[in-house]
Amino acid sequence: MSRPQAGATSDSQQQIRERTTLSLLVIQMGGVDEVFRSLMALKAIKQLYPLLSIHVVSRRGASDPFKRVEWIDSVLETPAFKKGEDPIAKVALWIDQVISRRYELLTNWTADREHSRKAAILTRLIPAAAKFGDYIADDFSIHSYDGWSMYRNAWCTKAIEQDIHLTDLITTQMLTALQIHSGDPATDSIPASVTSKFFFKAGNPLLPTAWLDRPKGLKWIAIHADSAPIRADEWVEMVLRRHPDHGIVLVGDSNVKDVSALELDPNPRVIDLRGELHFDSMIPVLSHCGWIFASAHPIVDLASLLNLRIFYIAPFESREFGLKWTETGPYGNGHVVLVSKDEWRPEVAYAAWSFFQSEWFHKNSLTIHGHFENLALSSALAEIQIHKSRIRPAQEGGGVCYEQMAGALQEFESWIYRVRGQMARGWFCGWLPGVDQEVAKLNLSPALIRRIRTLNDSIEVIQKLGIEGRATAIGLQAVAKKMKAGYLMSVEDRASIEESGKRLLEIETLIERVGQVEPELLCILDWYRQLIHNLESESMAEMARETADAFDLALEGVDLILAYTRKTLEVSRPKMVVRETESHRNLDS
Amino acid sequence: MVADIRLLQGKLIENPDEVGTTQPGLVPKFIEELALEILSDEELVAAVTPGAESPNRGARA
Numbered sequence: 001m002s003r004p005q006a007g008a009t010s011d012s013q014q015q016i017r018e019r020t021t022l023s024l025l026v027i028q029m030g031g032v033d034e035v036f037r038s039l040m041a042l043k044a045i046k047q048l049y050p051l052l053s054i055h056v057v058s059r060r061g062a063s064d065p066f067k068r069v070e071w072i073d074s075v076l077e078t079p080a081f082k083k084g085e086d087p088i089a090k091v092a093l094w095i096d097q098v099i100s101r102r103y104e105l106l107t108n109w110t111a112d113r114e115h116s117r118k119a120a121i122l123t124r125l126i127p128a129a130a131k132f133g134d135y136i137a138d139d140f141s142i143h144s145y146d147g148w149s150m151y152r153n154a155w156c157t158k159a160i161e162q163d164i165h166l167t168d169l170i171t172t173q174m175l176t177a178l179q180i181h182s183g184d185p186a187t188d189s190i191p192a193s194v195t196s197k198f199f200f201k202a203g204n205p206l207l208p209t210a211w212l213d214r215p216k217g218l219k220w221i222a223i224h225a226d227s228a229p230i231r232a233d234e235w236v237e238m239v240l241r242r243h244p245d246h247g248i249v250l251v252g253d254s255n256v257k258d259v260s261a262l263e264l265d266p267n268p269r270v271i272d273l274r275g276e277l278h279f280d281s282m283i284p285v286l287s288h289c290g291w292i293f294a295s296a297h298p299i300v301d302l303a304s305l306l307n308l309r310i311f312y313i314a315p316f317e318s319r320e321f322g323l324k325w326t327e328t329g330p331y332g333n334g335h336v337v338l339v340s341k342d343e344w345r346p347e348v349a350y351a352a353w354s355f356f357q358s359e360w361f362h363k364n365s366l367t368i369h370g371h372f373e374n375l376a377l378s379s380a381l382a383e384i385q386i387h388k389s390r391i392r393p394a395q396e397g398g399g400v401c402y403e404q405m406a407g408a409l410q411e412f413e414s415w416i417y418r419v420r421g422q423m424a425r426g427w428f429c430g431w432l433p434g435v436d437q438e439v440a441k442l443n444l445s446p447a448l449i450r451r452i453r454t455l456n457d458s459i460e461v462i463q464k465l466g467i468e469g470r471a472t473a474i475g476l477q478a479v480a481k482k483m484k485a486g487y488l489m490s491v492e493d494r495a496s497i498e499e500s501g502k503r504l505l506e507i508e509t510l511i512e513r514v515g516q517v518e519p520e521l522l523c524i525l526d527w528y529r530q531l532i533h534n535l536e537s538e539s540m541a542e543m544a545r546e547t548a549d550a551f552d553l554a555l556e557g558v559d560l561i562l563a564y565t566r567k568t569l570e571v572s573r574p575k576m577v578v579r580e581t582e583s584h585r586n587l588d589s
Numbered sequence: 590m591v592a593d594i595r596l597l598q599g600k601l602i603e604n605p606d607e608v609g610t611t612q613p614g615l616v617p618k619f620i621e622e623l624a625l626e627i628l629s630d631e632e633l634v635a636a637v638t639p640g641a642e643s644p645n646r647g648a649r650a
């Protein structure tokens with residue numbers, strides 16, 4: 001994603017280079033999926049700020065991937081406890097070790113709820129000049145230091161769909177921070193792809209004999225057995241039957257039983273490595289494959305890192321054809337995502353995969369619809385969606401996006417999903433694509449126009465409430481400023497403060513009611529509440545000012561939605577067309 | 590829209606060499622909670638399986 005204009009400097013290259021020798025501490029206490037995403041973000045950051053020293057605190061057991069990259073300066077793992085050892089004393093000693101070094105920047109990238117509390121404590125305890133991410137406050141509740149982390153907590157941890165991948169979110173957060181605190185990146189740093197089969201240090205792990213003795217000359221597809229859906233074996237059999245030049249390697253944990261019932265007949269083109277690979281041996285095996293077939297699992301993040309093409313089976317979501325998977329979906333160019341409405345069908349999945357598998361051969365001379373028709377599966381397209389991932393050019397905002405290539409359309413849901421992402425770009429990047437161009441891309445069906453019209457009515461109500469909320473907060477600030485010692489006030493001022501406080505609560509309730517009628521707009525309230533949760537001031541006047549700022553920011557989002565709804569309705573309005581009649585032509589002549 | 594720098598610059602810490610918080614008694618409480626959290630992780634890992642977490646293991650959050 002693009003970086004904001006805010007904080008950009010015009011210092012000389014030499015000065016910038018001097019200031020880029022900062023140290024960054026990343027707190028990543030989540031699972032290996034988050035570790036892989038952090039690595040992708042850090043690689044992008046390191047490319048732009050090559051002199052930045054990067055240090056990581058990670059959970060013992062999940063930290064191995066950090067240790068396998070050369071450009072990470074240090075990896076500190078959580079301590080292990082011996083029997084009978086005092087854990088508090090041990091952790092206190094460990095903290096001493098962590099803080100023995102001075103960090104200019106510290107960011108907490110842990111999103112996993114299971115581990116977010118310890119990450120928040122560490123974020124609070126470890127000294128640094130500027131901090132980002134979630135931290136534990138004096139009252140032991142979790143707050144956020146920066147806008148991107150508030151955004152993640154407001155929307156990404158909930159069912160709200162928005163089009164920014166979590167990898168892009170953390171990358172942008174830190175690139176923006178570096179731009180503010182350190183200046184623009186060196187001009188000779190060329191941003192290249194962050195994913196590569198050579199991402200990790202080359203090791204020399206012992207590989208299973210079955211893999212070493214594999215038939216030569218085959219193209220390999222890795223199947224992640226633990227996350228593959230039921231009937232995945234039928235998909236594999238179709239591939240083996242129709243693609244004699246392909247082999248299958250099964251990976252996953254042998255302890256996971258009966259997830260996909262992947263029991264295949266003995267075949268020299270099938271190698272079963274379930275339970276036989278650890279992190280170091282998994283990498284050379286995956287690097288030899290052309291594709292991996294998997295669903296939501298950390299292996300998808302690893303495959304993204306290794307630039308291995310992914311055929312991703314999106315997990316079922318609460319909403320039909322929901323888009324929540326896009327926050328953690330495969331990262332990079334050319335990955336294929338299959339979303340099914342109901343039951344996953346192997347023949348449909350095969351049709352989808354085989355189209356993209358052969359796209360170099362047909363070179364767009366065949367459409368997906370034509371391919372499905374050839375396989376007598378045209379009707380199945382109504383039951384699925386097929387997406388393809390793409391990294392947007394920097395001038396389009398950067399980051400990964402998923403383009404729908406075929407299947408059922410969910411026009412309104414896709415529209416609001418995109419608009420929400422634009423709201424975040426407006427809030428944090430200071431960059432937005434033109435509304436006119438965005439609206440011009442829409443396929444305006446009568447149903448979509450009707451839906452947008454309904455939304456427009458509701459968002460106008462929220463706008464009025466937001467404006468009133470901001471005015472009330474500003475009024476409250478003016479009265480609170482008059483208070484001499486923070487508690488001495490006239491009876492009139494006290495009544496005014498009480499009234500303003502009550503009105504602010506009423507406005508919040510009224511916005512919630514609009515959200516109950518139009519649930520797609522509840523995101524505005526979630527965002528406002530997140531900002532209010534993170535108020536920092538202690539005086540009433542300052543808190544009132546921060547409340548006014550929160551309304552301001554929420555209103556910026558509201559204004560953006562209105563710009564989209566109004567433009568869409570304007571474009572869709574019937575226009576008078578003058579018909580050229582015989583008499584007109586006669587007059588002209 | 591112009592990005593609000595206050596939301597992007599992070600929290601600038603007045604005394605960056607200071608550990609955690611100036612509130613008396615809070616640092617030991619944080620360390621105690623952290624120790625219990627890490628300990629419960631350790632016990633969980635030991636109960637499930639020995640060895641490291643691998644891409645083969647562990648569901649997504």
